[in-house]
Amino acid sequence: MNLGMEKPYVVGIDIGGTNTVFGIVDTRGTILSSGAVKTQTYATATEYVDEVCKNLLPLIIAQGGIEKIKGIGIGAPNGNYYSGTIEFAPNLPWKGIIPLAAMFEEKLGIPTALTNDANAAAVGEMTYGAARGMKDFIMITLGTGVGSGIVINGQVVYGHDGFAGELGHVIMRRDNGRVCGCGRHGCLEAYCSATGVARTARELLAARTDSSLLRNIPAESITSKDVYDAAVQGDMLAQEIFNFTGTLLGEALADFVAFSSPEAIVLFGGLAKSGDYIMNPIQKALDANVLTIFKGKTKLLVSELKDSDAAVLGASALAWELKEIK
């Protein structure tokens, strides 16, 4: 890959429901400078883009100006790679279809690509992280929800409409499945997100009588972090919650392997950092459920990108890809 040293930097912008963070990134994945704005403050997308550019431009100038920037990559909820638009994102203040990539291109004169955050994370991992050099892998982001970015033949899978890779919404429980945020029942996300773990904790605590450190916390305010802390202190119930969560996730991963036979599955997010408590049951369930022909072939990895940097790095990596398209 010719990274085009005459334009040595890219910009990554990660748009979250609360914060927007952005940074200038070099070819090695070093964030040279960064900034942030509150996403919710701006009633229109135009005001929002103006404000981001106002904060971003000084950073760009400090690195030598627009001509040093190869491109801008944006990770955003409901981002459509093909059109560069955000479409009906429930957690953003701007309704309908917003042509965000075009708005940044127009404002700054820099080619801009946009996709959803999980796809951006996959490109980030392929460019700077645990999936360097891989052409076939699946990124699973375990956060408030469960997202995914699928890479096949070195390309992110966008599907015919730009929205492929919603693996958080495959159905894992067809009977009496939990209600998911998407309105359906039994989705992977309803069990294996951080909120799913907290739900499992509440369900188990209510259904059982054995003692647990988690009983010291008001049920409604239990978080997946609380479950982790209890597990580390040897709490059996907390460890069982991770077993349940990891087993269910491992079963799902076995199905994903049947689809694209990836070289690796890369897990990202708070839950993925719960160490053996979560990784052991995932690996065990993956091994137990995967089709014989795939047994032992797919590596289970944890993201190598720092949590705080990953969103900006992932978004920025999209901009290196841009170059190859143009």
Add this chain to the structure above:
Amino acid sequence: MNLGMEKPYVVGIDIGGTNTVFGIVDTRGTILSSGAVKTQTYATATEYVDEVCKNLLPLIIAQGGIEKIKGIGIGAPNGNYYSGTIEFAPNLPWKGIIPLAAMFEEKLGIPTALTNDANAAAVGEMTYGAARGMKDFIMITLGTGVGSGIVINGQVVYGHDGFAGELGHVIMRRDNGRVCGCGRHGCLEAYCSATGVARTARELLAARTDSSLLRNIPAESITSKDVYDAAVQGDMLAQEIFNFTGTLLGEALADFVAFSSPEAIVLFGGLAKSGDYIMNPIQKALDANVLTIFKGKTKLLVSELKDSDAAVLGASALAWELKEIK
């Protein structure tokens, strides 16, 4: 696509457990001539390849000789596209890893590609059939088993090891699932293959007492064709079997859409020809289970290739693809 008119034909070879069929195919998908040998007759792969070539060569010569043939495509169980080998195919007489593509190349001096039969079917459908012009679709073959060929960005998904696309083996029933031929429980194939339909018939007939035309047939010899014939005659139990089968398949397809957001899902095989009896419940379950963002976007199609021709056409289409690689 430049089909290279100086070499206007390709050869398709479909290797089944019982028969091997082959034919010379032109750019429009017309089979100009064809032949067959019994697969099981040949104790070694060398004898087998010799025999196929002995039968194939006169057909090639009749079309103007080796120099008119762009390539050979082979569809075979457990075929690995990357290596051109058949690996541990349970239904073929030759054990271990057989470098079949290389053997044909050596024997005939024609470039040869090989993949499994469902992937070949997908390439056939993309080249000559219902998926012409599509870059993102999923082919599901409903036969003795359930196979799949996944096309993303115009390329068949082979995965990192050459074996991707085993959608017949995603798990649809995690509790008390039927034993599948693969040794696991609850696979899609255990329900939605022709043998799965016959199993459903036997289970329902045993569990219930309502009358059915199927009760006139010894339970162990009921086939999916019998179920279809009964359904056509208005048999309620037979129609219920198709409802059950189609609903389960539609639920699976909804998960596949979440993966690659295909423009279409193309169904192939005897079951797919059971008309509304099977297509209505599939479509209904797909619509009911697909994530909102994908609703109404993915077409449900039936293969446009004639059953008798499809295997050879699919295999032959691989050979046009070959050209693009070289």
